[in-house]
Amino acid sequence: MGLPDGREFSLLAPDPALIDLGQIAVGLSRQYRWGGFGKKCLTVAEHSVMAAQAAINRGLGFATAAKAFLHDAHEYLLRDLSPGIKRVLPEYEVLAARVQEAIERALGVDPPTAEEALAIRAIDEALRVKEVWDGYAPPVDLGLGEVSLDGLPGIMGFQPEEARLAFVQMARRLGIRWTARG
Numbered sequence: 001m002g003l004p005d006g007r008e009f010s011l012l013a014p015d016p017a018l019i020d021l022g023q024i025a026v027g028l029s030r031q032y033r034w035g036g037f038g039k040k041c042l043t044v045a046e047h048s049v050m051a052a053q054a055a056i057n058r059g060l061g062f063a064t065a066a067k068a069f070l071h072d073a074h075e076y077l078l079r080d081l082s083p084g085i086k087r088v089l090p091e092y093e094v095l096a097a098r099v100q101e102a103i104e105r106a107l108g109v110d111p112p113t114a115e116e117a118l119a120i121r122a123i124d125e126a127l128r129v130k131e132v133w134d135g136y137a138p139p140v141d142l143g144l145g146e147v148s149l150d151g152l153p154g155i156m157g158f159q160p161e162e163a164r165l166a167f168v169q170m171a172r173r174l175g176i177r178w179t180a181r182g
Contacts, residue, residue, distance in 0.1 A: 001077065009077065011095050019106035021171055021178045027076030029164035035082065039135040042155060044072055044080050045163040047127060049170045050153050054123045057151030060116075066174040067104075067112045068120045074099040106180040126152055 003009050004026070009018050028045035052069035056062070072080065074096045086092050104111055112120055126147050131137040134155050158166060171178075 011077070011099065014099050014102035016102045016106035016180045019103050019180060021107060021168070021176065024073055024076045024103070025164045025167040025171070028072070029158075029160045029167060031075065031080055033080055033131060034137040035080075038131070038137045040157055042131060042136040043158060043160060043163040044075055045160075045167040046156065046158045047131075048072055049163075049166045050127055050155065051120070051123050052170050052174060053153040054127070054151050055119070057153070058119070058123070060119055062174055063110075064112070064116050064119065066109045066176055067116055068123055069170060069174055069176070070100075070103060070107065070109055071112075071120050071124065073103045106177075108177045122148070123152075130155065 001009050001011060003018065004023055005020070007018055009015070025045060028048060029043050031044045032041045033044055033047055034042070048069050048071070051071060052065040055065035055068040060068075077099055078092065078096055081089075081092060101111065103109075125142070125144055126149050128137070128142055129144065129147050130149060130152055132140060132142065136155060136157070156162075156166075
């Protein structure tokens with residue numbers, strides 16, 4: 001697939017050298033969660049910033065916050081698909097895992113441990129609940145049990161450029177490198 005800078009990126013064999021945090025920031029800031037079907041719109045970039053801030057607020061540390069921050073980074077290329085679509089396209093999860101691994105390697109962030117993955121999933125689920133309650137998602141039954149909203153930041157509802165800037169600021173705060181070259 002073609003990248004914004006004209007380079008070609010293979011989803012089957014992702015090259016970490018082609019990953020650029022600036023392109024991730026642009027891609028995620030121009031993409032809305034929930035297909036944009038909430039009463040209000042929320043970018044994937046802002047959701048990512050909120051996930052990192054929630055990890056910090058919950059005392060999980062900056063390393064785990066960086067992993068929470070990047071948990072949806074693959075969506076800059078693969079888009080934010082609904083769980084229903086993902087269920088009928090099992091290949092999506094395979095591609096997402098490959099792209100996610102390349103992103104983490106390029107940006108110098110280790111993949112989450114099993115314990116971190118559970119904590120990040122809990123944050124992501126809590127954010128989904130908050131997004132529905134606050135009108136940034138359609139009123140859907142998420143099928144979740146009890147979810148803790150402790151430590152979640154407020155949703156600002158940034159416009160795309162504001163979301164891009166917030167994403168870049170959080171990446172710098174977390175010490176994430178810009179490319180595989182640093």
